[in-house]
Amino acid sequence: MKRLLSVFLAVLGVSAFLVPPAGARTPFVTPFMGWSSWSLESSTRAGYGTSWLNESHVRDAAATLAGKLKAAGYTYVNIDSGWNASPSWVFHTDVNGIPDPDPARFPAGIPALASYVHSLGLKLGLYAVTGLEKEVYDKNAPILGTSCHAQDIAYRPLTPSNGWGGNWKVDFTNPCAQKYYDSVVARFASWGVDFVKVDGTTADNVADIRAWSAAIDHARRPMWLTASAWPVPRSIGSSLAPYANGVRVDTDVECYCETVSSWDSSVKARWADLPDWLGVFGPRYRPDLDSMPISNNTGSGIQDGISDVERQSVMTFWSMASSPLYVGGDIWFLDASAVSILTNPEVIRVDQVGTYPTRVTGGDHQVWTKRAPDGRTYAAVYNLGSAPADITVDFDGARPVRDLVARKDLGRFRGSWTASSVPPHGSRLVRIG
Incomplete structure (x- = not known):
């Protein structure tokens, strides 16, 4: 019996060594590469805006990514804000407060979409926000695996949380709070999600990112975790390092106009803002400069809003920063110049070596x-x-x-x-x- 106990403890020790500690980010070696939907959702050009986001368009983007950019390393198809909301921003959650896709946007559901994306050799990302969604609080959703309800994990007195002040602050001294995040990420994992962007991160939301990170560990499915805002406050840059794979260091790249972006709104801001963050990052924690407006400057579809000269400067600056490289336009209309800029292996290598620059x-x-x-x-x-x-x-x-x-x-x-x-x-x- 004593010998069996020793063997059991030895195996347990090995298992404990192999499983990363809860709350430690998934150790991705290189910055991710892919595409994000938000630039198209933010535009005022006819045919775009928040109504653009739907299952058919995401499938088209995935097919284009696989056909034109995957060979160069672009693999993430990241669905941004609105996937679980109607065009009028009514959010959907199930009886346990777990986000559900909008049935009009994604009639086949996220698992079917993830399966399609994975069949192309790509990965799927979803969007979330910090704080407790007020709809979840109002219906006092029961938290899976606990005797708690949503109102039990809300900080008292009720305090707005996240960059919009739109959700309630969470009381992480209640163990049920972590269980709630575990239930959300477990659902994402069951769907086949590979990436989570948690938006609206303020100086008051470090605990939220820690909870998301721990939930990813508990789900035992690798997911890239980005802490996002416009930007995330520099004051918490180091505090997020143990939990996030990437952190947004600048304002949105989009101009919220009829193009994706422009040099002044707001591509050029990166040159001024990145230096304040240098020294924070390491081999598993990356500066996220937002999406790259390098997609289409000819023919049909939304235009990038920057010239080919400016497009190359974007690709070069993002790569020197070892930032994630993800396209922000309508890649269904990807033009030849964009393909050339985005797939240059010698420039991509500068990004993927993972070291950080000095401004001389x-x-x-x-x-x-x-x-x-x-x-x-x-x-x-x-x-x-x-x-x-x-x-x-x-x-x-x-x-x-x-x-x-x-x-x-x-x-x-x-x-x-x-x-x-x-x-x-x-x-x-x-x-x-």
């Missing part, structure tokens, strides 16, 4: 560098001004320089290399060494 020079003519694990240096120059400019990168000794966007060697340079006539809003990306 600020102002209108910026120089950023980062060191790859193999010891070589990547350097990007950006012209944020209104006229063409020469921008110089300094380094020690004589080094070979390769243009990663053009995918050609430029030669060997001693002490510096100069990018000539960089156009307004343009960039150059090179490997040194």
Whole structure:
């Protein structure tokens, strides 16, 4: 009997070692790549807006992603806000307060959609928000696996929570609060969900992200967890590090107009805002710069709203930041220029090495560098001004320089290399060494 007990304890010890501790984020090695629906939902262009989100359009986006971008590493199909709400924003939850898809938008349900997405070799993401949904509180939904109800886990006095103040703050001293999040994520896992974006994160919502992270652990299905807002407050950047895989560090990239975005609303903000966050991130915690408006600038469908020069600067900046790379336009109309920019393997490699940059020079003519694990240096120059400019990168000794966007060697340079006539809003990306 004693020997059997010893064997049991040994096996238990091994099992405990193999299972990550509750609340620790799933250890993804590289930033995710894919597509998100929100840019199309945010636009005022005819045929888009929140009514655009439905099962048919998501299936079309998944098929296009699989056919044109999957080979380059883009695999996530992320459904943003509205999947569990009617076009008039009436939210749906079941008897236990677990979000349900809107039956008009997703008549076949999320499991069928996830199955289709997975059949293409892709992954499916869903959207959630911090705080307790007021509809769940009002109906006092019973929490699965407990004797508690939704009103038992609401913080007292009732306090608005999340970036809109639209949900109630949760009392995480009540163990039933974690059980509620466990029930939501267990349902997501049963559907085949691979990604969760939790939006509206304020300085008061660190505990919410911790609860989502723990619930993902308990569900035992790997899910990328992004803490999102417009942006998440920098003050909680380090506090979220043990729980989230990524954190939104900037405002929405969308212009909320007839295009996806514009340089001023709000692509260029990233160059000013990312430096405040550098030093927070590590190999399992990524800066999320929001979606990339690189999809379609020709023919039918919504236009990106930025030029090809600006599109390349987006791809270069996101990659230097080791940010998740996800497209934010209508990829059904993906044009050839977008495909070329998005699938350049030498630029994608800069993103996927996972290290972080240093801003060497600020102002209108910026120089950023980062060191790859193999010891070589990547350097990007950006012209944020209104006229063409020469921008110089300094380094020690004589080094070979390769243009990663053009995918050609430029030669060997001693002490510096100069990018000539960089156009307004343009960039150059090179490997040194």
